[in-house]
Amino acid sequence: MNAMQTTLTLMQRAAICFAAGVAGALAVVLFSHLLFASGISPALGVKAPVSLKSPDIYKPLFWGGLWGILFGLFIKTAWDRLYLIGFLYVLAPLLALFLFFLPKSGAGFFGLQAGGPMFTLYLVLVNLPFGIVTALVARAIIGKNP
Amino acid sequence: MNTMNLSQETKINDGPTDKRRQEASMEDKDSTATTLSQRLAISFAAGVVGAMAVVIASYVLSWLGLVVKGPIPFPIALKSPGIYQPLFWGGLWGLLFGLLMKPAWKRLYLVGFLYVLAPMLATFLFFLPMGGAGLFGLKHAGPLFPFYVLLVNLPFGIVIALVARALIGKHP
Numbered sequence: 001m002n003a004m005q006t007t008l009t010l011m012q013r014a015a016i017c018f019a020a021g022v023a024g025a026l027a028v029v030l031f032s033h034l035l036f037a038s039g040i041s042p043a044l045g046v047k048a049p050v051s052l053k054s055p056d057i058y059k060p061l062f063w064g065g066l067w068g069i070l071f072g073l074f075i076k077t078a079w080d081r082l083y084l085i086g087f088l089y090v091l092a093p094l095l096a097l098f099l100f101f102l103p104k105s106g107a108g109f110f111g112l113q114a115g116g117p118m119f120t121l122y123l124v125l126v127n128l129p130f131g132i133v134t135a136l137v138a139r140a141i142i143g144k145n146p
Numbered sequence: 147m148n149t150m151n152l153s154q155e156t157k158i159n160d161g162p163t164d165k166r167r168q169e170a171s172m173e174d175k176d177s178t179a180t181t182l183s184q185r186l187a188i189s190f191a192a193g194v195v196g197a198m199a200v201v202i203a204s205y206v207l208s209w210l211g212l213v214v215k216g217p218i219p220f221p222i223a224l225k226s227p228g229i230y231q232p233l234f235w236g237g238l239w240g241l242l243f244g245l246l247m248k249p250a251w252k253r254l255y256l257v258g259f260l261y262v263l264a265p266m267l268a269t270f271l272f273f274l275p276m277g278g279a280g281l282f283g284l285k286h287a288g289p290l291f292p293f294y295v296l297l298v299n300l301p302f303g304i305v306i307a308l309v310a311r312a313l314i315g316k317h318p
Contacts, residue, residue, distance in 0.1 A: 007179050011313050012188060019187035022237070058230035065194070065237075141183045 008146060014072035016141050017134065021068015024134035025061045032126045044122040045115050067093045068134055075138060076146040086135020090127050097123065179317050185310075186244040192309035193240015197233045199301040207298060214294035216287030217279035218269075236302070239265050243306050248318040258307020262299050269295065 008016070032049040035041045041049065050060060071089055078085040098110045098120070107114035111123060180188070204221035207213070213220055222232060243261055250257035270292060274283040282292040 008184070009313075009315070012180070012184070015191035015313050016184060016187040018191040018194070019237075022190070055227045055231040058234040059227040062194075062230040062234055065191075141181075141187050143181065143184075 008142060010073070010076075013075055013142065013146060014069045017068040017072025017075060017138050018065040019068070020134045020138035020141065021071060022061050022065040023137040024068065024130040024132075025064020027129040027133040028064070028127055029057065029060060031129050035122075035126060040125070041122060044118045044125075046119070046122050050126075063093075064130065064134075067130075068138075071131075071134055071138070075142075079146050082135050082139055083132060085131075086138075087132040089131035089134065091131075093130065094124060094127055097127075180314055182245075182248075185247055185314065185318060186241050188313045189240040189244025189247060189306065189310050190237045191240070192306045192313065193237040193243065194233050195236075195309045196240065196302045196306035197236020199305040200236070200299050201229070201232060203301050204298045207294075212294070212297075214287070214290050216291035216294070217274060217277065217283045217285075218295060220294070220298060235265075239302075240306055240310075243303075243310070247310060247314075251318045254307050254311055255304060257303075258310075259304040261303030261306065262296070263303075265302065266296055266299055 029050045029052070032041070033052075036046070036049040051057060070092065071086070075082070102111040102114070103109050110117075110120045112120060115122075201222045201224070208221040223229065242264065243258070246257070247254070270282045275281055279286045283295070284291070
């Protein structure tokens, strides 16, 4: 029975979480449109939601998958508090964005040079569904035992 | 007491049978170790790897001097965000492969190798004509072009099959 409880290997969990991460990123893309339609994004100084046009749309989805792989590496350890850790997992790509990708693109730390603190707030808000959706999808695919 | 003894005898007799049943049950569970959704997710990831193999193949052929000009530029540009498109579509084609992986398990590598025909047919008969390049892209290219596209894409299916097999293990 114990063998049955650990049917998935680390590689399988990582591959499954790659797909789950893509779903998490898709949730972020959709959420950006929801925020824009509701007038929240414009209020925070954001002029457009995430582009749905090809090839722009594929980039966030693919990166969501890559962040999903990292999530898959520790999903088994985090299984008992999956949704809490999943929700907090958004901090990983956000920190990379704030401390690496945005400064590299010239927007400064936390994107403060691009749109001030409101832009930083928007980035936190728009990315909020990522971790929890990744966790929910991973849980739905993996089942009861990781 | 007789009843007790009978009961105990029954238990003793059932012991090994139960064990055999449990073992058989475990083997059954092992042989269906992954669910459909797990196979789909794994095949999605395998499809991305298959698409990476195609990107690499386009560069290898280019380095070898084998380039045929046409409506699809080769080698595939590594620039962002263009590079993510073929990788993501590789994943989507991987999903379809995941649907038929279990029935095809015994001939996975053969089916995998031939599976490249699915995206190729979609490209030649749907995407290229829709983009204005005509069937097989022949409006904007010579007759060698479809063969070249097929050659570049050749690793796709077999790489998906190899990666999926490595991830899933012995039983789908």
